[in-house]
Amino acid sequence: MHHRKHIHAKITSLLLILVYIITSSYGVHISGEWRTEDNFFRFLAKFGFQKTSPGERVLTEGYIFGNVTGDNGSGVGTLALLPRQFFLDLYKYRRRAASDPNLACRLMFQEVQKEAYDAHCHDSGPEDFLRRVPCPKNQLCPDEDNPTHVVSGTQLTYAVQDINSPRFWYLSFVACVWNSSTCKWQRSNHNASLHYQLTLVNGDPSAADHNPFEYQFSFDKQDTVEIYLVCVVFYGCILVPLQVYAACRQIHPITRLFTAVLVVQLAGLLFDTLHLLVFSFDGEGIEGINIAGDLFNILAQSLFMMLLLLLAKGWAITRMMLTRRLLLFALWGLYSILILTLYFWNMTEVDVVQDIDEYQTWPGWLTLGLRVLIMVWFLGELRHTMTYEHNTNKLNFFLHFGAATLVWFIYLPVVALIALQVSPLWRYKLLLGFTYSADLLAHSVMTYLLWPDRSEQYLLLAYEADLSSELEEFNEAPHVLNHPKDTTLLTPLCDTESNHSTLLKIHT
Incomplete structure (x- = not known):
């Protein structure tokens, strides 16, 4: 009991410190x-x-x-x-x-x-x-x-x-x-x-009230808080709870990886939103929190890219073994390094006086070019996977998955080109809005496709089952001539009442 009170006191102190920071640091x-x-x-x-x-x-x-x-x-x-x-x-x-x-x-x-x-x-x-x-x-x-x-x-x-x-x-x-x-x-x-x-x-500093999402912000950053708040509500109240529930119902590497993507994305959004809320009060924000949020967003994008590439190769759907793994991980690693380089380049090397965005720098153009290259490779791998698949449910999944993913791949180069024709005063909000809208849509579609009631039709699942009586009947059958004592069969079996997956070793 004493330990619990001590924890509550610490939490209360942290909340009071946060409130103090938000309410008392106005002005500088x-x-x-x-x-x-x-x-x-x-x-x-x-x-x-x-x-x-x-x-x-x-x-x-x-x-x-x-x-x-x-x-x-x-x-x-x-x-x-x-x-x-x-x-x-x-x-x-x-x-x-x-x-x-x-x-x-x-x-x-x-x-x-x-x-x-x-x-x-x-x-x-x-x-x-x-x-x-x-x-x-x-x-x-x-x-x-x-x-x-x-x-x-x-x-x-x-x-x-x-x-x-x-x-x-x-x-x-x-x-x-x-x-x-x-x-x-x-x-x-x-x-x-x-x-x-x-x-x-x-706005007038002597006015009685101000719009907190506009007063301290430069015009190009005004109303961006609302974008983050909407995303936090969608991810925090809908997508993440649903996906965590799905991951508990269906333990599978694809489900776990996608759950990690959504959790990391939500963490990044929460950090960025906290920074902007503090900024709306004091005009400074918390730079460390902002950087942490951006890095979480980069990690979420990198993990989501890995998930898409794995699914395109049919991993855990048509096969468990990956072919040409070196090329897959090389493309993924290069893309992850480039988006990280782009972030720090934009932070340290781009002159704030210039009216350019991050995609008008050489790391930005390289990132967009590599994204298009990965998209072409993705389509080729998906086509190859579908060629050797004859299950109707799995083919339908690949069709819907490919269409949704193609939109996600192509939107960023298109929006970056459109942004070249947009005033710098509106460009940041345009890129931010399209980026989070596209990510939210892609994550929503993936949540729908990987929902357990649907994904069990095409994911490679294995469940525990007690089939000892059937094995005994099989062993006693007259057509079984030889019966080695130490043979072990590794057989994936299905039991609709089981809530988790494993590989069942059957000793005969």
Whole structure:
């Protein structure tokens, strides 16, 4: 009893810690330190701001607010919030700073200064792109000339309006200043260490309530939480319980492998959903949980691919021995390595500034190409298996299985090609929605095909049976002339009342 109370106390403590994390970590989206001596340019974030509704302008604007503090007063650098057409020059010419920092500053801001507002050099500028940093301690930044527009408790605030369409904006620090005397851009003469805490949101921070699945999210990630929640409900409440029940009724390697696929898939979805739910509160999430969820999803995809290849060869349906095993496991292993490489490549090597998705990289194209190659091999193996099968039930299974699996194989290359024509603001949601929908459909069809009442017609099953009386009658029959005493027959026998499978050794 004492041990049980101790376990309950631990569970309660963990729940309280989780609730504390979710409810108390609001506010910090980006935080860190920028040393101008070491980093001439510091890219902070790429964020998609939603379309501003004219009727609810304040409520639907995008906002960036926070604090930037340092030890050397003001004029150390510039915080720039720019749309893509202006940011590309900033990003392209940043490398010139190594040879001529003053020239780099002029080139980086040559287009920006035509539109940006500055009280001394360009007071007719229509765009509020720039902030001189750091801000004076416990005061507003110098460029905040209207305190009523600054979010309470912060030193600076950007309000972003996009009345035509959603758009990506890019936030970065640059060690350049707009000289108030000469009105020319130049490298800052001061080296300092700046500490920043900035939050990027879609919607008015002072509003009474927000949509939790949109407020903290960049536009391209908005409403993705709902996709994960729907998948968690389907897998957690329908597919996994049904398949676990089926696995208990019918102990078979195919059933067990497919059960493992669904359980791993559900684990990945739960981890990813937890990360997104926390992110919806604090704008940061739990990165370790997110990575774990992604790795579980990759493992589920790899195991499902193995299951499909085994079934195509008729394993545990027409035969128990595999032919050309080396080729099968080589294809499966190569595909698993590629999808894992693609994940880490997309995380570490793809420049966030580029408007590309994971399938527009060389690991992505290799993965899609190998998927098509495996599909062709799969169809060839399935055709070969069906050629030597004459059981009607098994042939019907292979037909339905092949049709459903072919759709699963081909959807990803097709969707990846379609995504090339889709705006980056919508591309991520398109790929995510199609991927999970296709996986859910494929897993649902497989659950239907492998249900025990149906699969017993075509899976190779063996059950325990007590046939001693029949054996005695057989041994006493007059046509049995020789009866060796130590002969052992390994015979698969069927008993409809048994709930598990085994191979029965019969001693005669």
